[in-house]
Amino acid sequence: MNLIDKYIAEVGKHLPRKQRADIEAEIRSTLEDMLEERKQANGEVSEEQMIALLKEYGAPREVAESYTGPRYLIGPRVFPIFEMVTKIVVAVLLGLALVKLGLSLANSSLVGIEFLEKIGGSILELFGGLITAFGNIVLVFAILERVLPAKEFDEEEEWNPAELASEPDPDQVSIGEQIWGILFMAGFLVIFNLYANPDAWYIRENDWNFLSLRFTDAFLSYLPWINILAILEIALSLYMIRQGLWNATTRIINIALQLAWIVLSVLMLKGPDLIESTAGFSRIGNLMASVTLAIVIIVSSIEVAQMAYRLMKSRPSPPYPVMK
Amino acid sequence: MENDELVQNMLLELRRGTLSIAVLSQLTKEQYGYSLLKALSDKGLEVEQSTLYPLLRRLESQGLLQSDWRIVDEARPRRYYVISAQGKAVLTKLKREWSLMAETMKQMLT
Numbered sequence: 001m002n003l004i005d006k007y008i009a010e011v012g013k014h015l016p017r018k019q020r021a022d023i024e025a026e027i028r029s030t031l032e033d034m035l036e037e038r039k040q041a042n043g044e045v046s047e048e049q050m051i052a053l054l055k056e057y058g059a060p061r062e063v064a065e066s067y068t069g070p071r072y073l074i075g076p077r078v079f080p081i082f083e084m085v086t087k088i089v090v091a092v093l094l095g096l097a098l099v100k101l102g103l104s105l106a107n108s109s110l111v112g113i114e115f116l117e118k119i120g121g122s123i124l125e126l127f128g129g130l131i132t133a134f135g136n137i138v139l140v141f142a143i144l145e146r147v148l149p150a151k152e153f154d155e156e157e158e159w160n161p162a163e164l165a166s167e168p169d170p171d172q173v174s175i176g177e178q179i180w181g182i183l184f185m186a187g188f189l190v191i192f193n194l195y196a197n198p199d200a201w202y203i204r205e206n207d208w209n210f211l212s213l214r215f216t217d218a219f220l221s222y223l224p225w226i227n228i229l230a231i232l233e234i235a236l237s238l239y240m241i242r243q244g245l246w247n248a249t250t251r252i253i254n255i256a257l258q259l260a261w262i263v264l265s266v267l268m269l270k271g272p273d274l275i276e277s278t279a280g281f282s283r284i285g286n287l288m289a290s291v292t293l294a295i296v297i298i299v300s301s302i303e304v305a306q307m308a309y310r311l312m313k314s315r316p317s318p319p320y321p322v323m324k
Numbered sequence: 325m326e327n328d329e330l331v332q333n334m335l336l337e338l339r340r341g342t343l344s345i346a347v348l349s350q351l352t353k354e355q356y357g358y359s360l361l362k363a364l365s366d367k368g369l370e371v372e373q374s375t376l377y378p379l380l381r382r383l384e385s386q387g388l389l390q391s392d393w394r395i396v397d398e399a400r401p402r403r404y405y406v407i408s409a410q411g412k413a414v415l416t417k418l419k420r421e422w423s424l425m426a427e428t429m430k431q432m433l434t
Contacts, residue, residue, distance in 0.1 A: 023377075025393070026357065029402050030373060033358035058374050066374040067381065 003047070004031050007054050014064030023067055031057065074141045078148070082141045089133050091305075097126040098301040102262065103294070106269040170310055171245045178237040185230045185237075192223060219274040225264055232257055251307045258300040258307070265293040265300070343371065343379060345422060348415045351389060354406035380405055388414055 008028055012020050034053055038045050045053075057063065074082050101122040105115070192215075215223075236254060243250065268274060268289075275285035350363050357377055364371050383389045388411035395401050407415065 025401070026377060026403055029356070029400060030358050030377070032400055033356075033402075037358075058372075063374055066378045 003050050010060035011064050014061050075145050102297045106266045173240045178241050182234050182237045185234050189230050216276050218272040251311045255307045258304045261300045265296045269293045345418050351407045354404045356402035356404050
């Protein structure tokens with residue numbers, strides 16, 4: 001096997017099977033033409049000259065690449081969708097992991113080795129899950145990259161600049177959301193504090209033998225904390241409505257507040273019964289309380305995740321002065 | 325030094341853009357790869373094999389060139405390329421565009 005054969009075999013290794021024979025024949029034909037020209041000019045070609053000639057022609061991998069173009073695992077046409085899907089899946093997995101962690105902490109003593117084990121286990125599980133999910137997404141998109149017809153993404157739809165949605169400002173405070181939040185918190189404050197007095201639940205009991213529910217002492221011990229957090233939450237909402245834009249400080253305060261809600265909810269979930277009933281509805285009452293607390297944990301976790309994400313991704317200020 | 329490299333890269337891009345027209349214009353008479361390379365070089369356009377051959381295949385896949393393997397004068401088999409009817413039509417248009425572009429650039433640069 002002479003140098004040319006070896007060289008061509010090496011180039012062929014990097015060529016797609018379908019075109020290999022054809023391209024190999026073409027390269028051989030060219031190399032032999034070049035060789036012949038040199039023979040005519042200098043007589044017999046030495047091995048050094050042969051090596052120089054092949055060097056001039058190019059490294060085998062580069063020569064092969066010049067025919068095939070760069071080869072992608074996931075090419076530029078499907079990459080934007082790949083990126084979007086990956087982000088969504090990562091966000092969902094993070095959310096699920098937070099909820100799962102919250103629930104498992106609720107069933108633990110929240111101290112000592114058990115606590116650390118739960119946290120550590122969740123992180124490991126999340127990490128494993130992320131890697132598996134990422135691997136699967138890559139696999140699917142690598143297959144798509146190979147089976148989608150080349151033209152599939154080439155034809156851009158006609159687009160109209162007028163149809164572009166105005167870019168939502170991630171720092172913009174949603175007034176509606178804040179108002180709902182205030183109403184919700186105020187409602188909680190009124191209901192909890194009004195009915196904290198056990199008598200309030202007995203109004204109709206004697207006349208109608210009506211369902212009677214009352215908060216337990218355990219719940220009442222949490223009530224001051226609920227009140228403080230609700231007041232802080234309302235204050236923050238009012239401030240944000242005035243302010244109009246989130247900044248790093250208000251985001252951190254909100255994160256702290258939401259974490260406080262999560263901790264309080266977890267403690268309440270794993271603590272003693274919150275509601276007692278004289279009519280055998282204790283279980284339903286407590287189940288509803290648990291569901292409510294679980295919702296609070298989920299909603300707060302999502303808010304923490306969103307705020308933390310925005311905090312880390314906060315947009316750099318523009319390179320020119322801004323008139324406010 | 326840095327500027328030299330920038331200039332070289334820009335020249336490379338400029339040449340790459342003109343290469344398709346140059347190749348089509350030289351293939352009114354059939355040629356094999358290496359003879360085309362020489363023809364271009366003789367006229368002052370140095371092209372590397374790694375640029376020329378893939379370009380020839382691309383032009384052929386676009387229907388602008390035709391090719392076949394042949395043995396001429398008992399030499400080794402060579403692939404001969406020649407411009408197709410579609411290629412000729414495209415070349416005519418490209419020539420016109422090129423003149424306009426050259427004129428525009430001339431006006432801009434003088």
